[in-house]
Amino acid sequence: MDQLGQRLKAIRLRAGVSLRELARQADVSPSLVSQIENGKSQPSVATLYAMSQLLNVSIDELFEDESPEAPVAAARNRGTPNGTASSNGRMDPVHAWRPTEYANRVSVVHPSHRPSLAMAEGVMWERLAATPEHGVNFMKITYAPGATSSDGDHLSIHDGYEYGFVVAGEVEITVGDEVFLLRQGESLGFDSSIPHVLRNPGPAQFEGVWFVHGRAH
Template sequence: MSLRELARQANVSASFISQIENDKSQPSVATLYVLAQLLNVSVDEFFGTENGASIAESRPAESSFVASGADPTTAWRPSEYANRISVEHPSHRPHLDMAAGVVWERLAATPEKAVNFMKVTYAPGASSSDAGSVQQHEGYEYGYVLAGEVEITIGGEIFVLREGESLGFDSRIAHTLRNVGTEYFEGIWFVHGHSH
């Protein structure tokens, strides 16, 4: 697919796609899902991996379950399960910076394509969609609020979740997340069952 055709189908400009490729602009969450669907890739592939290795080939940089006092940078030892275990230390966690102050941090990576497990951060006023638009995609989403508050519009219903509250919903229903508070919103998000 050409860059112009991708832009046309994503309903954005070709120059915007080029700016994303060159790290000069960031897409919204909704645009990211559209691009993943059009390119027939998992959203997880946008996180990339260190040294260009695939998710299955990359080994965890650190281990969070090491003996007390051990150096976490040297504690992980390859084993027969190396391709089936993912440990992400906060200092090495792959992340995506998106438009309007939205950041996704991958919490674990496995070869499973239909899963995204991440910490999400929204600056005050930040939204998952461009003004007036919504997103929908295959799968189910589950979220837990760590700090701040988030307004989630699902279909025609609006939910405002605060610290300690959680929800789950069918992602095929049009939805938008927006930080309506004055503090940063942080949450743990799990998207399962999407096909791209």
Template structure:
């Protein structure tokens, strides 16, 4: 389990919203919110989006930066060379101070903040720091995993673009169903009700980019 529950509770408390009020507005039970905040349960993708919109925070701000390497930092001096033999920057040293430190970043796999949600859905943030209007992520769905509890279609602000790395993914958008395989991609307006589902026997992995609105 990651620290999503404690972060949600902190943000909710800071916003001055009671647990029952958040549950009412998100159309879930107070016991579910309590279980999520206490680390005993995980939200679906749809519930996570609902919480972020009601609490006026970006989904990016909910990523766990303490599990997988924590906040970016430079390794101790002498731990690893700054550059590879071919002259390229060593990704594990990407946070070593440089002329472009505030404009260029590389995220090593060990340093990716992540969100583990219900039904075996995991998001890994591919940006080095939280972004307010953009989500750039690697996402994975275990076999049978769905972005919403019960497979209900949901909508939110923004546009989504996805690329399938491996496995397969069913994306229902409005009344249309798109069955995607490795190498295929799609884009759509997230205001259109939609749901993601892995129908295959193998885990699905893809690159997902969401922008526009507040996520």
């Protein structure tokens, strides 16, 4: 989480946006932005989306590769020297987990090497595969019992579409004026430019596989 805050601060400074101005436009307090940047607090999903849009950075650029080394994936393609793919060595965070030799073709991520984002309310995003297409996120999302993607009235709004599949538990998804309760094995897709919020209403942890397509502007 410290790395996420540091990265947000670096992006803000590079964009020439003051802390107070970012807070004003994101409709949060300056103290909250300061706490997030210093790793003392975690943003909600809605706040993270709002900040990323205001700073013109995509969510996939915020993922942190925390592992010391990326795993070497076994390759099955003929013509690959020695039958193994080159190691995904540590790279610039923007290009984390993008295979060097097969940049546009293959992305293999071991469970113990998933870049992740921890947010408020017990929400965790884990990237399942990298892609050279910046506006695409393929993730495992986890919500603790009672966790929600929104803090107060701040619903998520961003360009593109979301597609989700419930792996375990249940999730309540509000899209505009409609509310959907999804349980294990169920799925949905929706236009994410419509205000929306995810909430885990159950007593057990919710886990889902999520595909988000569309760069936040």
